[in-house]
Amino acid sequence: MSTLARIARLSGFSKATVSRVLNHSPHVSPETREKILAIMKEKDYVPNRNAISLSKGQTQQIGMITMDLNELILRFMNGFVEISGRHGFQTIIYTTGGDKEKELQALEDLKRKRVDALLILTSVNDKNVISSYCKYGPIVSWQRMDHPDIPSVAMNQYDGYALAMEHLIEKGYTRIANAFGRPSSINTRSRRLAYEQIMANNNLPVIEKWYYSSIYRIVDGEQLMQSLMGETDRPDAILCSNDLVAAGVLSEARRQRIDVPRDLAIIGFDNSELSRTLGITTVRNPIAGQAENAFLLMAPALLGRNMELQPLSFSLVKRETT
Secondary structure (H helix, E strand, C coil), X not given: CCCHHHHHHHHXXXXXXXXXXXXXXXXXXXXXXXXXXXXXXXXXXXXXXXXXXXXXXXXXXXXXXECCCCXXXXXXXXXXXXXXHHCCCEEXXXXXXXXXXXXXXXXXXXXXXXXXXXXXXXXXXXXXXXXXXXXXXXXXXXXXXXXXXXXXXXXXXXXXXXXXXXXHHHCCCCCEEEECCCCCCHHHHHXXXXXXXXXXXXXXXXXXXXXXXXXXXXXXXXXXXXXXXXXXXXCCEEEECCHHHHHHHHHHHHHCCCCCCCCCEEECCECCHHHHHHCCEEEECCHHHHHHHHXXXXXXXXXXXXXXXXXXXXXXXXXXXX
């Protein structure tokens, strides 16, 4: 196995320059980087990760905390893994199942320098408990925390929900039901506020009996549609917490021979592949951009330099369900 010193000798550069290439330093010319990498490939050089960690004072690992895994979480993770990998960092997934103690184990790993940073996708511990670990390394959250010590890349879903509401009202729908996610989440509060303000702005009644909470999955959407079929008074549109719910509502509506969108409009959220396949109108949520911004927020601590965040915004994707 070739050593770093041999790579330096063969390339004609110093060991320090070879180390900069290994550590993805920007202070190496493209020509130099290309020559050194070519020699490494030719000699099948595999760097000793422990040695690199010792020299940099880093583990080169970032922990990702989530209660569970679903399509949305995996999309975010894939984006984060890609950008962190480009900068020489590996990722570790802590799946907690909603267990506070399991989540604390990840935070303790940050304290003990087993990881250099933590990304929170979904969390169950109190935000003040989480913030007490910020002194041990950067913690960035996708889940909205609204805490001064925990930067978040989450976008205000009021804006995305408002786009959907305005589209429905423009199309003539006025009796709008809401399939929300977690009842206590900041995102749910933002969506509810958008619904109520836009209905009021258009002199339309806010119908709270059509507020549904803890609606996450396809089967939840199907069950919601089944319960509505038992009522004589039904909405003419449903705004869904995500595209999975919208798919469930749509499939059950078709089984019940409801004309979509004439008798019922359906809007999802996130613009997943499922929404495209089924022709569901949805709100595009720039998840990959938020994942990249999460790493960029860690860059000052991990890379020693500030990196400019991407400007992001929601947009409406109009399809056959409205």
